[in-house]
Amino acid sequence: MCFGKTLSWLKLSNSGNILKLLIPSLIRKYLGGQNNYLGMVTSLEMSENEIDYRGSKSDILSPQPKRISVKEQRVDGSYCIKAKSKLMQLRCTLMGFERNYQVKIPTKQLNSKSFSTSHGKINPWFITGFSDAEASFIISMYKDEKSKLKWRVTPNFSIHIHIKDIAILESIKNTFGVGHVRKNSSSTAVFRVDNIQELLVIVDHFDKYSLLSAKVSDFLLFKQCYFLIKEKKHLTQEGLENLIAIKYYLNKGLTNNLKEAFPNVLPVKRPEYSFNFIPDPFWISGFVSGDSTFCVSIEKSKNKIGRVRLIFGICLHIRDLPLLKGIANYFNLLELSKQSAVESKYKYIYLSTKRETSLLQIRNYSDVVNKMIPFFDLYPILGVKSLDFADFKKVAELIKNKEHLTESGFRQIKK
Numbered sequence: 001m002c003f004g005k006t007l008s009w010l011k012l013s014n015s016g017n018i019l020k021l022l023i024p025s026l027i028r029k030y031l032g033g034q035n036n037y038l039g040m041v042t043s044l045e046m047s048e049n050e051i052d053y054r055g056s057k058s059d060i061l062s063p064q065p066k067r068i069s070v071k072e073q074r075v076d077g078s079y080c081i082k083a084k085s086k087l088m089q090l091r092c093t094l095m096g097f098e099r100n101y102q103v104k105i106p107t108k109q110l111n112s113k114s115f116s117t118s119h120g121k122i123n124p125w126f127i128t129g130f131s132d133a134e135a136s137f138i139i140s141m142y143k144d145e146k147s148k149l150k151w152r153v154t155p156n157f158s159i160h161i162h163i164k165d166i167a168i169l170e171s172i173k174n175t176f177g178v179g180h181v182r183k184n185s186s187s188t189a190v191f192r193v194d195n196i197q198e199l200l201v202i203v204d205h206f207d208k209y210s211l212l213s214a215k216v217s218d219f220l221l222f223k224q225c226y227f228l229i230k231e232k233k234h235l236t237q238e239g240l241e242n243l244i245a246i247k248y249y250l251n252k253g254l255t256n257n258l259k260e261a262f263p264n265v266l267p268v269k270r271p272e273y274s275f276n277f278i279p280d281p282f283w284i285s286g287f288v289s290g291d292s293t294f295c296v297s298i299e300k301s302k303n304k305i306g307r308v309r310l311i312f313g314i315c316l317h318i319r320d321l322p323l324l325k326g327i328a329n330y331f332n333l334l335e336l337s338k339q340s341a342v343e344s345k346y347k348y349i350y351l352s353t354k355r356e357t358s359l360l361q362i363r364n365y366s367d368v369v370n371k372m373i374p375f376f377d378l379y380p381i382l383g384v385k386s387l388d389f390a391d392f393k394k395v396a397e398l399i400k401n402k403e404h405l406t407e408s409g410f411r412q413i414k415k
Contacts (some may be wrong), residue, residue: 116234137222156194275322
């Protein structure tokens with residue numbers, strides 16, 4: 001999305017400071033399915049061309065040596081799309097998971113706001129949507145000399161997020177009636193189900209309320225592994241090798257130790273992903289609670305105070321392009337751009353084959369206030385992101401009343 005070189009971004013904030021861009025330090029990733037890159041802000045300004053791209057937490061091995069990243073992708077920065085003779089700059093601040101950064105980020109101080117997430121049961125489709133954005137299906141295998149086959153196998157389902165949203169995890173736990181929630185560190189929390197009997201509740205849930213993203217392929221492989229383990233077939237050499245063959249294309253695949261120990265195992269083909277349709281509006285509110293951005297752009301103008309634009313966006317791996325089209329279609333926004341009849345030029349949807357990303361970005365004021373805001377009023381976002389949405393709505397109201405055209409209104413928006 002191009003607003004010119006004078007564009008500056010204002011992340012929704014409780015403070016009075018205007019930050020052009022928050023760049024989190026990409027310190028670490030958590031093993032076993034952590035979705036997000038957690039880190040303190042190390043810079044407040046940077047050339048967009050210098051900003052790198054954050055890949056997925058789950059790479060999938062293709063039959064060739066090349067890895068195919070399939071999981072949720074994040075993009076910070078800009079890239080170009082060729083459109084006929086012009087280059088269109090597509091600038092992204094889809095840092096998704098802003099709530100997953102450390103609380104000390106100025107724009108995320110929560111001392112003057114509060115939100116509520118009931119610890120009671122929540123809609124099962126919301127859980128599936130949130131899981132499409134945040135969950136992991138994991139089969140862990142590690143050496144154990146005390147075991148007959150010298151390998152121990154443990155399946156688990158987990159959702160690993162910032163501790164500020166631990167209330168969502170408690171609600172999910174209470175809805176499932178299984179698993180446990182714990183603080184994983186000073187900044188993260190995890191909901192985890194690893195009991196073999198309790199995992200059946202998880203499998204049954206996703207059989208009934210199916211995942212819609214490419215993550216459904218991970219679930220189907222996990223499900224095969226789960227029933228092998230439940231029937232104790234992994235305790236035999238044949239069963240263990242069958243499990244390894246299934247695990248080959250699950251998430252990050254096999255470790256080097258497993259490949260060396262089982263060099264002759266032929267991998268089971270990864271299930272093909274195909275998107276059908278969005279069956280329930282609560283799936284969208286769940287997915288957006290985990291993987292979306294509500295933001296406000298401020299563009300300087302010579303003739304007026306400044307241009308204010310509301311932007312709602314979701315950025316995923318290009319493999320999940322059908323999912324983004326499905327979301328756009330749900331809001332009757334899936335139409336071809338007037339500039340091109342090429343399929344990849346859908347209105348609001350942008351692609352980068354170089355970065356393997358697909359971006360849904362709704363920035364038309366009418367669509368934002370008449371479709372997106374009323375929808376999330378009816379099907380609420382949960383967690384800290386609901387605070388971003390609340391500020392987003394306030395700015396929309398100021399724009400509606402033309403207050404963004406006044407000095408006082410403009411200052412209020414920036415605040």
